[in-house]
Amino acid sequence: MPVGTARPDEVVLRVPTTADGDTAFTLVGLTTGMPTLIGSHAEFHAKGQFVRVRMSVVNNGRSSVSFAARRHVLVDGGGGEHEADEQAMLVKRQPDVVDLGANVRLEYDAYYDIPAGAEPRALRVYGGPTLTDLKDATGTEIPLTGS
Numbered sequence: 001m002p003v004g005t006a007r008p009d010e011v012v013l014r015v016p017t018t019a020d021g022d023t024a025f026t027l028v029g030l031t032t033g034m035p036t037l038i039g040s041h042a043e044f045h046a047k048g049q050f051v052r053v054r055m056s057v058v059n060n061g062r063s064s065v066s067f068a069a070r071r072h073v074l075v076d077g078g079g080g081e082h083e084a085d086e087q088a089m090l091v092k093r094q095p096d097v098v099d100l101g102a103n104v105r106l107e108y109d110a111y112y113d114i115p116a117g118a119e120p121r122a123l124r125v126y127g128g129p130t131l132t133d134l135k136d137a138t139g140t141e142i143p144l145t146g147s
Contacts, residue, residue: 006029007029007031007054009031009034010029010030010031010052010054011029011030011031012028012029013027013028013029013030013144015027015142015143015144015145018125018140018142019060019127019140020125020126020127020139020140021061021065021127021128021136022059022060022061022065022127022128023057023058023059023060023061023065023067023100023125023127023128024057024058024060024127025055025056025057025125025127025140025142026055026056026057026058027053027054027055027123027142027144028054028055028056028107029052029053029054030051030052030053030054030120030144031051031052031054032049032051032119032120033049034046034049034050034051034052035049035050036050037050037088037091037092037111038091039090039091039092039093040093042091044087044088044091046113047113048113048114048115048116048118049113049114049115049116049118050085050088050111050112050113051074051111051112051113051114051120052109052110052111052112053072053074053109053110053112053120053123053144054107054108054109055107055108055109055110055123055125056105056106056107057069057100057105057106057107057127058103058104058105058106059100059101059102059103059104059128060103061102062102063102064099064100064101064102064104065099065100065127065128066097066098066099066100066128067097067098067099067100067106067127067128068096068097068126068128068136069094069095069096069097069098069106069108069110070083070084070086070089070094070095070096070110071084071126072084072110072123072124072125072126072139073123073124073139074110074112074114074120074122074123074124075120075121075122075123075124075141076114076115076118076119076120076121077118077119077120077121078118080114080115080118081124082112082113082114083112084110084111084112085111085112085113088111088112088113089110089111092109092111094108094109094110094111095108100128110123120144121143121144122141122142122143122144123141123142123144124139124140124141124142125139125140125141125142126139127139127140
């Protein structure tokens with residue numbers, strides 16, 4: 001997939017597309033140090049800093065998968081793990097659980113509220129249940145380097 005134009009505050013990520021089960025992830029952009037998010041009806045302040053990871057996902061399987069778009073975990077340089085910030089995801093109107101059909105591609109942002117001094121290191125992604133991992137218990141870690 002060709003990389004699109006970066007947003008004004010975004011660093012384009014140039015990391016290889018990575019698969020987790022039948023789902024392939026391409027991390028497109030990274031934005032750090034955002035103190036506030038503004039949505040259509042709300043302004044939301046970070047406890048530390050908001051980090052945004054723009055990504056695309058493609059279901060390469062032959063059937064649809066129930067894809068949890070908010071399940072990914074951001075890992076910081078100190079080994080801290082951060083779940084997607086539910087309020088930030090709501091304010092920015094990003095997807096939750098999506099029935100990702102066969103060969104369907106989705107691009108969206110995942111938002112995290114991490115400590116102000118923390119540096120994002122990796123994103124642990126979950127591609128949805130597969131025949132070998134019915135509960136989608138294991139994910140795949142993608143380094144946020146190569147930018």
